[in-house]
Amino acid sequence: NIIGNYIGTDTSGINGLGNIKGIRLGYDTTIIISNNIVAGNSGMGMSIEGCYNSIIKANKIGVNINGDMLPNGSDAIQLGWSEACMVGGLNSADQNIIAYSPVGVNMSVGLNVSVLRNSIYGNTKGIYVSPGSNNNISPPVITTANHDTISGTSSPLARVELFYNVDPPNSPQGKIYIDFSTADTSGYWQYVGTVNNPCAITASQTDSGK
Numbered sequence: 001n002i003i004g005n006y007i008g009t010d011t012s013g014i015n016g017l018g019n020i021k022g023i024r025l026g027y028d029t030t031i032i033i034s035n036n037i038v039a040g041n042s043g044m045g046m047s048i049e050g051c052y053n054s055i056i057k058a059n060k061i062g063v064n065i066n067g068d069m070l071p072n073g074s075d076a077i078q079l080g081w082s083e084a085c086m087v088g089g090l091n092s093a094d095q096n097i098i099a100y101s102p103v104g105v106n107m108s109v110g111l112n113v114s115v116l117r118n119s120i121y122g123n124t125k126g127i128y129v130s131p132g133s134n135n136n137i138s139p140p141v142i143t144t145a146n147h148d149t150i151s152g153t154s155s156p157l158a159r160v161e162l163f164y165n166v167d168p169p170n171s172p173q174g175k176i177y178i179d180f181s182t183a184d185t186s187g188y189w190q191y192v193g194t195v196n197n198p199c200a201i202t203a204s205q206t207d208s209g210k
Contacts, residue, residue: 001032006065008040008072013065016040021047022061022072025054034058039070045101050081057089062099062122069122071100076123078106079113088116095119095177103128104173110134114206116159119175121166126173127204140189140205145198150181151190157208158183162191165202172202 006013007022022038025031027050038045038061045061048054056077064070076098077087087105088094096118098104104123105115108130120126129137140154154160160181163174178201183189195201 001034002036003032003034005036007036007038008045009037009064009070013037014068015064016070018042021045023047026050029053031055032057036060037065038062038076039064039072042073044074044078045072045076046078048077048079048082048085051079051085052082053084054082055085055089056087057094057096060097062101063097067097069100074101075103075106076101077104078108079110080108081110082107082113083111084113085110086114086116088114088118090116092117092177098126099123107133115204116206117161117177119177120163120173121175123167123171123173125171126167135207137205137207140183140203142201142203145195145201147195147198149190149192150195150198150201150203151188152203153187154183154189154203154205155207156183156185156187158187158189158205159208160189160191160203160205163202163204164197165200174202174204 031054142152162178164176181189
């Protein structure tokens with residue numbers, strides 16, 4: 001496991017020193033990567049290849065210990081040929097900050113990878129799933145967004161997570177987690193609650209098989 005490290009920063013966790021890649025793992029099983037600061041590296045923050053049943057949670061990637069911008073030079077997290085892995089989790093304490101990279105989470109040739117309750121912002125692209133990966137799951141569609149209701153369509157029975165986006169509309173991401181809704185068997189989902197800025201809502205989905 002890789003827990004509680006400063007990877008790419010000095011011992012204060014504030015200033016960058018930098019490696020080429022922050023964390024690189026290949027063909028490991030049941031690895032937990034948590035509570036690390038991964039920032040200031042010249043390459044990827046995390047390069048995870050061929051891993052199974054592993055968890056990436058509660059890390060700060062692309063920011064320093066204070067949450068200030070300290071980007072890595074390439075993607076924050078790259079997951080290739082990985083299966084049954086989770087980025088984030090079901091609890092607020094599991095949230096990763098994933099920021100200021102070309103791609104926040106880049107999935108290629110992956111299967112059953114869940115990305116849950118993270119704070120993703122300031123990247124050129126928040127999440128990228130290559131064609132054929134992760135069962136070809138696509139983003140949910142928001143059809144209604146007002147100050148007390150958000151609704152739309154997704155895969156049947158999917159978990160749909162809602163966020164406030166702080167990035168430009170042509171690069172929607174999700175910095176602030178709002179809540180989640182579970183779609184019905186037709187794929188319809190609805191969230192009812194206070195929505196402070198309905199024009200800045202984004203959504204992601206995790207299908208029921210994850």
